[in-house]
Amino acid sequence: ETGVTQSPTHLIKTRGQQVTLRCSSQSGHNTVSWYQQALGQGPQFIFQYYREEENGRGNFPPRFSGLQFPNYSSELNVNALELDDSALYLCASSFTFRDRQFFGPGTRLTVL
């Protein structure tokens, strides 16, 4: 086990709704990265937070946003859900952005 937890495990939403996914990093890890993994694909980088500031962003629209809190927890928020947002959402924590990333088990989001 990596010590990285995510909630909820599964989630079903309808198109146009908003969703918040949560991640709890390993204690002491100042960096959290979020990835989207579509079925049968590799994870795609959404964004990264380092010490509560966004530290890089992939090719995702602004309706994907995040927060990182001082207690090593973080959130991924997605507004105006689209069918193509259906995927496994993974968070990964690391001590700094230069270190090995430890992945959580993911949240499976289904948009109907």
Add this chain to the structure above:
Amino acid sequence: QQQVKQSPQSLIVQKGGISIINCAYENTAFDYFPWYQQFPGKGPALLIAIRPDVSEKKEGRFTISFNKSAKQFSLHIMDSQPGDSATYFCAANMNYGGSQGNLIFGKGTKLSVKP
């Protein structure tokens, strides 16, 4: 330039055989090349990683071979076991600039090891 191309998409190997998965990249700024193993219902777990200053790294039954001039790297699993059946992802990133820590993954290889 930001892609990592992985092959094959799926692989079936007999128990005790060698599994070989290949990846290729374009961006010469990449300086960290990890391999991840993912079981169904789990997040990816780091298996082994290499930096471009070495041509080979071995950890137990897992070996990464790295060819900097060809911009290719591969994972070899020796004495493959049924418990190795999983999806394997190669990845790459660069530890400078705005892309620090941003892992770019291949599309994955589903490995099945037959008893």
